[in-house]
Every structure is written in C-alpha cells, then in structure tokens.
Amino acid sequence: MEIRKAEFITSMPAYTDFPGRGLKQIAVVGKSNVGKSSLINRLCNRKALARTSATPGKTRLINAFLLNDAFHLIDLPGYGYAKVDKQEKARWGAMMQAYFQQSEELCHVLTLVDIRHEPTQDDVQMNTFLRQTGIPFTVVATKADKISRGARLKQLAPICRALLVQPWQVICFSSEDGTGRDQVLTVMEDALAASEPNG
Numbered sequence: 001m002e003i004r005k006a007e008f009i010t011s012m013p014a015y016t017d018f019p020g021r022g023l024k025q026i027a028v029v030g031k032s033n034v035g036k037s038s039l040i041n042r043l044c045n046r047k048a049l050a051r052t053s054a055t056p057g058k059t060r061l062i063n064a065f066l067l068n069d070a071f072h073l074i075d076l077p078g079y080g081y082a083k084v085d086k087q088e089k090a091r092w093g094a095m096m097q098a099y100f101q102q103s104e105e106l107c108h109v110l111t112l113v114d115i116r117h118e119p120t121q122d123d124v125q126m127n128t129f130l131r132q133t134g135i136p137f138t139v140v141a142t143k144a145d146k147i148s149r150g151a152r153l154k155q156l157a158p159i160c161r162a163l164l165v166q167p168w169q170v171i172c173f174s175s176e177d178g179t180g181r182d183q184v185l186t187v188m189e190d191a192l193a194a195s196e197p198n199g
C-alpha cells in the first residue's frame, strides 16, 4: 500500500464527537514521546501532518487523519507522561477507555515502544488490554536509527519478553530514515483487508 493522500480531519476530546464514523480505523498507541505522531508523518511522507514535539505530552486529544480517502489513522495521546497531574491522567484514562469501547471501526492497533528501552508497566497494561479485548495489534519498535542494525535483534529481546511477541513479529521503525515504513504499510493493508466483511 502507498499513501497517496492524507488529510487531518479533527482533534477531539471525546470520540463520540467524531464526524467520520463508518470508515475503518487503525490506531497508534504508546507512551508519550515514543514517536507516534512522527510515525504518522513518515507513513504519509508529510513533515507536519501530525504535530510532534521533543516535549512529551504533545498530543493530548484524539487526532484523526483520513488516508487515501479510504480509512482513518488515529493518533492517540501518549500515556506515562510523568508531569501530568492526577486529574489529567484520569481524563486520559476515561478518553482512551471510551475510544476503545466506542470505536467499532477499529481494526488494528500499532503499539509503539522505543527500541532502546524496556517496556514500562503502562506498555504491558496496554498490551494486556488489547489481548483481552481481542483487538489485533502489531508491536513497532521506534527510533531504530538510534542503534546500529546489528544491535537491534538483541534490543528486541526484553521487548518481546514483556509484550509476549516473537522478534519477527516486531517491526523496527525509524521516522528519521524510513526504516520499516514499507512493513508498517503492509501490516495496515493486510489489517484493512482482513476486516472486510467478505475478506
């Protein structure tokens, strides 16, 4: 799959407000600063379609992008951002819970973890949640450009252990140099096809 067209649709505090119901969705989750918005930009080959920032906690709302006039890519706010207060954390939790409950169109989740770090408790919790609810997902190890190609497999071991996946199921990705872009697009294409009523 190639992304021919990408447009920002809306930024919303509650999924119930989403005007684009009906089309299939793929969502991007992961802790704050892991590179969710950057991944979306790289997939779409656009510099600033999704807003990114070196300061964690940039994406606070649910952002929806329409790709190829065919499906939505959903940029979810990151978790585990230490500097937000209790109230903000509760708001985040409620927003995410509501999203996963109400998004009947969701067919796949890209769960992002930083290739350099062991998954956090929040990552494990998200992983458990997706498994329990039966939402198909793919683990994407971001910022692969930060370590050498030869060291990547070793880096994946603790990630695989924590998230109960095999190394070959994980996509090493870099929004800097485009590593893994084709693989992510293939996963997305397959996920969209697999969720066809007759597919």
Ligand SMILES: Nc1nc2c(ncn2[C@@H]2O[C@H](COP(=O)(O)OP(=O)(O)OP(=O)(O)O)[C@@H](O)[C@H]2O)c(=O)[nH]1
Residues within 6 Å of the ligand: 030, 031, 032, 033, 034, 035, 036, 037, 038, 039, 051, 052, 053, 054, 055, 056, 057, 058, 059, 060, 076, 077, 078, 079, 142, 143, 144, 145, 146, 173, 174, 175, 176
């Ligand atoms: N070297 C490198 N830096 C990256 C990569 N992806 C993201 N970054 C940097 O990491 C920082 C955070 O990226 P974002 O895409 O804003 O992260 P996010 O997950 O959307 O963060 P929140 O919106 O806060 O949840 C930015 O400074 C990016 O430039 C990558 O693949 N390689």
Ligand SMILES: [Mg+2]
Residues within 6 Å of the ligand: 036, 037, 038, 051, 052, 058, 059, 075
């Ligand atoms: Mg973001």
